[in-house]
Amino acid sequence: MTEELHEEYQVCYKHPDRKTLLRCNKCDRPICPECAVRTPTGYRCKDCIKSQQKVFDTAESKDYFIGGAIAAVLGFAGTFVMRLVPFLPVFVAALIFAAAFGKIICAAVRAAVSRRRSVMLTRVVVIAAALGALVGFGQEIIVNFNIISMGMAYMGLMPIIADILYIVVQSVTILSDMNGMVFRR
Numbered sequence: 001m002t003e004e005l006h007e008e009y010q011v012c013y014k015h016p017d018r019k020t021l022l023r024c025n026k027c028d029r030p031i032c033p034e035c036a037v038r039t040p041t042g043y044r045c046k047d048c049i050k051s052q053q054k055v056f057d058t059a060e061s062k063d064y065f066i067g068g069a070i071a072a073v074l075g076f077a078g079t080f081v082m083r084l085v086p087f088l089p090v091f092v093a094a095l096i097f098a099a100a101f102g103k104i105i106c107a108a109v110r111a112a113v114s115r116r117r118s119v120m121l122t123r124v125v126v127i128a129a130a131l132g133a134l135v136g137f138g139q140e141i142i143v144n145f146n147i148i149s150m151g152m153a154y155m156g157l158m159p160i161i162a163d164i165l166y167i168v169v170q171s172v173t174i175l176s177d178m179n180g181m182v183f184r185r
């Protein structure tokens with residue numbers, strides 16, 4: 001019994017020193033647990049996962065510049081527009097405007113790059129939008145750090161937390177919106 005099982009062992013195609021019983025269910029190559037990626041249909045090797053992903057990666061190099069620029073400008077614009085509505089509590093404003101501009105950024109980028117897509121483009125857009133918002137909040141953050149350093153921690157901390165919340169909500173909105181686009185079949 002043990003002998004029989006032993007003969008079925010193969011070595012991982014990436015790690016010849018590792019014996020394994022696992023196989024990729026697409027290319028059938030033996031894979032060690034470290035190389036195996038769990039998918040809804042079973043274990044696959046990383047190469048098969050990658051080539052599967054490439055089918056969905058249609059973005060061209062210019063799309064990264066266009067997408068990044070749009071995301072940075074709109075990321076900045078969101079923080080600017082948010083300040084035009086001063087009657088909302090900062091946290092409520094951060095939530096509403098971050099989600100709204102996250103959606104606007106995705107729609108604008110998608111239109112500008114003719115709906116081409118890639119995982120990397122999503123990352124570029126998230127980072128550029130966050131940087132744009134960070135520039136928008138820059139002065140506010142500096143002012144509030146001064147307020148904190150003057151001993152009014154609570155007063156200075158709240159707007160900074162609201163700014164961070166804004167950037168987090170914007171990033172999550174973009175990620176869920178654009179990832180849905182990347183992985184949808």
Ligand SMILES: [Zn+2]
Binds near residue numbers: 024026044045046048
């Ligand atoms: Zn494979």
Ligand SMILES: [Zn+2]
Binds near residue numbers: 018032035
């Ligand atoms: Zn391996």
